Amino acid sequence: MRKFMIVAAALGFSGVAQAADITGAGATFPFPIYAKWAEAYKASSGNGLNYQSIGSGGGIRQIKAKTVDFGASDMPLKGEDLAKDNLAQFPTVMGAVVPVVNIEGIKPGGLKLTGQLVAEIYGGTVTKWTDAKIAALNPGVKLPDSNITVVYRSDGSGTTFVFTEYLSRVSADWKAKIGANTSVQFPVGVGGKGNEGVSASVKQIANSIGYVEFAYAKQNALSHALVQNADGQFPEPGMKSIQAAAANADWDSAPGFGILLNNQKGADAWPITSATFILMHKNAEKPEQAKEALKFFAWAYKDGDKLAADLEYVPLPANVKAKVQDSWKAIVNNGKPVM
DSSP states (O other): OHHHHHHHHHTTSOSSOOTTOEEEEEOSTTHHHHHHHHHHHHHHHSOOEEEEEOOHHHHHHHHHHTOSSEEEESSOOOHHHHHHTTEEEEEEEEEEEEEEEEOTTOOTTOOEEOHHHHHHHHHTSOOBTTOHHHHHHSTTOOOOSSBOEEEEEOSOOHHHHHHHHHHHHHOHHHHHHTOOSSSOOOSSOEEESHHHHHHHHHHHSTTEEEEEEHHHHHHTTOEEOEEOOTTSOOOOSSHHHHHHHTTTOOTTSSGGGOOOOTTOSSTTOOSSEEEEEEEEESBOSSHHHHHHHHHHHHHHHHHOHHHHHHTTOEEOOHHHHHHHHHHGGGOEETTEEOO
């Protein structure tokens, strides 16, 4: 209940829903932009959004149980899973997952890591900040002779899926032993619930490392590390590098637009990049609520890009937005599109 109250307060309205208010639950990755969109949309339309930032796993469970108007997940569902539950899936924005550290004297972007090194840190084989592999990448950087405290997501999380899917691409050992999922068995470290919990733990624990959505790193004044990309470069996370990662994306290559953007080629591409997704039932048992949800996302596509950019999310290209909105015709009640 405390979590629900925090979320409701953050979005700027009470826990008592109005008739037209929309309910959603899931990914914490897009929570900062959904909160901003909800505030602006309520001012524009009078309709509110009650979004519970509970992690992608929770969002998938809640939409399957039909307890919310939409679920939200950073892990796109595969075509067979969408078909099994008769779900529509579409992206909203793209963002970056970044390693964040709490090391005295290390400013944002002041530490360089490779994907292989991140995998070894999270795999428990690189345990000190003074490890020779880290030192070789960071000449002249003063690193503490202390153990690394790893912080990971304790809940079912699309951010964890994006992070571990990336590690599986760059480390054969990680792929074989741990793999990619919304929840994995991390060999070392401490858990935090949500991007919020990981951010809080990293801030509290000296010499720690975690992984969060870039907006959380900025909002919580956390120092992010730079990660070497597929072209051997160390770009800064942000609009330019997320756009570079998505430059060659083929949104038609997977059902429900469910593409993955990790470790893309390009000198400017941020290596841990993802879209975030919405899930809705194709057969809408509450057509008015489904229509209100789609109206909210239509407004976000039209008027929400600047708010997204202000938080370092990258809006979808115009042609992708058009394809998504065309796909909404599949969300029906009694055979008729709800919008």
